[in-house]
Amino acid sequence: MKTKTIAFDADDTLWINETIFTSTRAKFKAMIAKYVSDEFLDDKLYQTEKRNLCIFGYGIKGFTLSMIETALEITKEQISGRDIHQIMAFAKDMLVHPVELMAEVENTLKALKENYRLMVITKGDLFDQETKIARSGLADYFDLIEIVSEKDERTYRHILHKHNISAENFIMIGNSVKSDILPVCALGGKAIHVPFHETWTHEIVPEEQAAAYFYDTITSLAELPDLIKNTWS
Ligand SMILES: [Mg+2]
Incomplete structure (x- = not known):
């Protein structure tokens, strides 16, 4: 289990x-x-x-x-x-732009799937996100997929409640400090930041706001299995 x-x-x-x-x-x-x-x-x-x-x-x-x-x-x-x-x-x-996967995505998901329940939480247009998940070829790695209209504390609280997940048993991985990291930290969950070299203006948060929370930062998803094994067992 x-x-x-x-x-x-x-x-x-x-x-x-x-x-x-x-x-x-x-x-x-x-x-x-x-x-x-x-x-x-x-x-x-x-x-x-x-x-x-x-x-x-x-x-x-x-x-x-x-x-x-x-x-x-x-x-x-x-x-x-x-x-x-x-x-x-x-x-x-x-x-219709081809879905271009980040480096090491499949190997990372493969390694984690053995021991953890995997989930996608993405915001945006429902139809577009559904087809991207299908076209990515990654759908089978995920036990749960949530497409939401906003990623704030309220949304994460709702998702955790809906799937009966406690905050201490939940990690969120993402490129946006504003949407993927801070709201999860605020709920007592763990978050790992994987920055992407381009960030939409809307997702940028002031440094002092981010500094109020502790979270790990990695440069590639390839680092994820070891980091999780060493810090969250
Ligand atoms: Mg993102």
Whole structure:
């Protein structure tokens, strides 16, 4: 009987994600440059995304609507139908982008699966996350999959309660200090940070906020089996 559960974030923890957004932002910026030169475009797009999060939620579809809204605002509604069409094409490219696994994911999951119950907790668009999990080829490693609209203390408390997991028997692994680490530490669970080289502005937390909690940081998932064996038995 496996009593301990290891939960993984998906985007930028199991597979690459932010890089796809970064390259789309660059294409969007190049398109808008035909209309206006705006060095603050990145921030304007982020402000629109942030404003819309509580309406559209996380994910590519909401991001796309925010690109369209930003383009309309910044070009004073002069953006062409052809370019709106191009933004739609950006979105479709993102949604069918091949799932590129992080290094050592499969070996790590294989090693951990023997002794622990494994789980995915990811936020975002339900359909997109479901197809990414299916396309990743990793689904069979996981006993539980939770796709949620926000990753805060309330969500984690609900998930632990739902699956009858106590906080001391739970570890969360992820790239976002804000979504994967701090809320779990606050509930008395353990968390391990695996930073990715790109972080969406929305997921960045002030250092002093992160310093209030203790958690381990590793550079690759390959370090995980040993770290867990040595610190959580
Ligand atoms: Mg992530």
